[in-house]
Amino acid sequence: MSRRESGTRLSLGKTVNGTTPGDRVLFILLLIISFSGMVFIKEVLPQSKDVTIEVEGKLTYRYPLDTDRRVQVESPCGHLTLEIKDKKARVTGASCPNRLCELQGWISRGVIICLPSRIIITVGGPEESKDREVDAITG
């Protein structure tokens, strides 16, 4: 290793200190742009204000998230009650044994899946999901 012998030792600290002001400004600028981009895009993207309910992979109900209501959802394998209130949704009164869907509580965005009843409830989500197709349903 002739590097050590040939004088100036390499160090990460020196390299960091040796960056030009342009480097540092660019780095900080890129960080700011990407962080603000993440926040901005989340806000700006058209959010679907719907609650969709899929029973056995088929879209059966679609309700706006704005109006409060209670819906009884039936499937061949079970039933549950969906409650929409204050732009949030939750599941109550599920027929499944462990009631995981109820434990999820109020959600304003996301998915509640009741596997035993084969009911999928999607809240919010991108606009695109209207033409989403289920790849395969196993059972």
Next chain:
Amino acid sequence: MQLQDKYRIAILSAYALALHGFESLIPMPIPWIRVGLANIITVTTFILFGFRAAMMVTLVRVFIASLLTGSFLGPGFILSLGGGVSGILAMGFVLSLFPGLFGPVGLSLIGALFHNLAQLFLAYILFIQKIEPVLIITPVLMLIGTVTGLVNGLVADLLVKGLKNSEVSIQNTPQ
């Protein structure tokens, strides 16, 4: 192109390919995120030997890596090629427009940024054709690219200094 340049490009491409291969062994939480270790060689080549050599090294790496992994002319290949070429083009433009403003780290950051933007653009045009998922992923990729670009740039900076210090530099490889 001189014979010596060909040797340099061959050796640097071999290094880039080795890093490229090594990188695929590192497990990543999300499959399409890459550290871009090979870009260390790209940036080093760009600083030591200029735009043309860096472009050659990248082209050789992308083509041979895709031939080795069997993804030649596949989607991954197109994205790699587009990203790699535009990263170097951006670095070349920035260096010729503002010489001295950016060091290796800045150039690496610019390369990473344009690499990602070109890939997103290509993915949007060719494969996804929906603007929402591209918009959601753009800032995330930019952030990752900034961090990996910084690390790659620092390593490339160390490498450039090491090669310049050392008697045994790539310049003195077999002639």
